[in-house]
Amino acid sequence: SQELEQSPQSLIVQEGKNLTINCTSSKTLYGLYWYKQKYGEGLIFLMMLQKGGEEKSHEKITAKLDEKKQQSSLHITASQPSHAGIYLCGADHIPPGDNYGQNFVFGPGTRLSVLP
Amino acid sequence: NAGVTQTPKFQVLKTGQSMTLQCAQDMNHEYMSWYRQDPGMGLRLIHYSVGAGITDQGEVPNGYNVSRSTTEDFPLRLLSAAPSQTSVYFCASSYRNLTLSTTDIYFGEGSWLTVV
Numbered sequence: 001s002q003e004l005e006q007s008p009q010s011l012i013v014q015e016g017k018n019l020t021i022n023c024t025s026s027k028t029l030y031g032l033y034w035y036k037q038k039y040g041e042g043l044i045f046l047m048m049l050q051k052g053g054e055e056k057s058h059e060k061i062t063a064k065l066d067e068k069k070q071q072s073s074l075h076i077t078a079s080q081p082s083h084a085g086i087y088l089c090g091a092d093h094i095p096p097g098d099n100y101g102q103n104f105v106f107g108p109g110t111r112l113s114v115l116p
Numbered sequence: 117n118a119g120v121t122q123t124p125k126f127q128v129l130k131t132g133q134s135m136t137l138q139c140a141q142d143m144n145h146e147y148m149s150w151y152r153q154d155p156g157m158g159l160r161l162i163h164y165s166v167g168a169g170i171t172d173q174g175e176v177p178n179g180y181n182v183s184r185s186t187t188e189d190f191p192l193r194l195l196s197a198a199p200s201q202t203s204v205y206f207c208a209s210s211y212r213n214l215t216l217s218t219t220d221i222y223f224g225e226g227s228w229l230t231v232v
Contacts, residue, residue, distance in 0.1 A: 042225040106158040
């Protein structure tokens with residue numbers, strides 16, 4: 001089973017519509033990272049959230065981390081064809097003050113298509 | 117500043133052939149890792165290293181070998197390629213920021229491998 005779940009698995013929207021992608025964990029998310037990947041390309045870092053209730057925006061993309069730090073959402077306003085791609089959430093389960101361990105995991109991804 | 121350099125970008129192998137995916141970082145990070153990305157599975161950890169001379173298995177290590185003779189390099193070897201190893205491979209280098217309690221992770225651009 002995945003440590004991180006993403007929903008929906010895939011999404012097709014009309015250009016101009018708003019959409020939301022969710023990322024959920026059964027463990028506390030000490031750092032939640034959102035990445036975008038275009039087909040055939042590498043990962044593009046979008047945003048990182050760390051504090052419960054934190055919200056960050058960049059252009060038309062807004063990411064939030066809930067107060068319990070177990071769920072994050074990525075919201076795109078007025079979607080454009082350039083937003084199409086795979087959105088991946090990645091999580092850091094290492095508590096503050098701890099040094100290291102391989103606790104960085106990824107969700108399965110959400111494939112977004114935006115129809116012109 | 118190159119960051120993480122991963123080669124080759126594309127490779128086609130015949131079943132049973134061997135090859136090495138190269139990964140180098142110039143940030144003096146102790147932590148390096150290899151992931152594979154398959155449709156609907158997100159990124160899964162193959163092997164990781166916490167420093168020169170130290171490697172360990174991740175979630176899906178079978179069929180792959182790694183070594184870490186220097187801090188900079190972390191090659192991934194396929195000794196006898198199988199069609200099940202057709203995937204996209206990402207190398208990552210990371211640093212634990214103890215002050216901010218975050219993991220700063222940097223990815224290579226990916227290697228698309230097809231085994232026929």
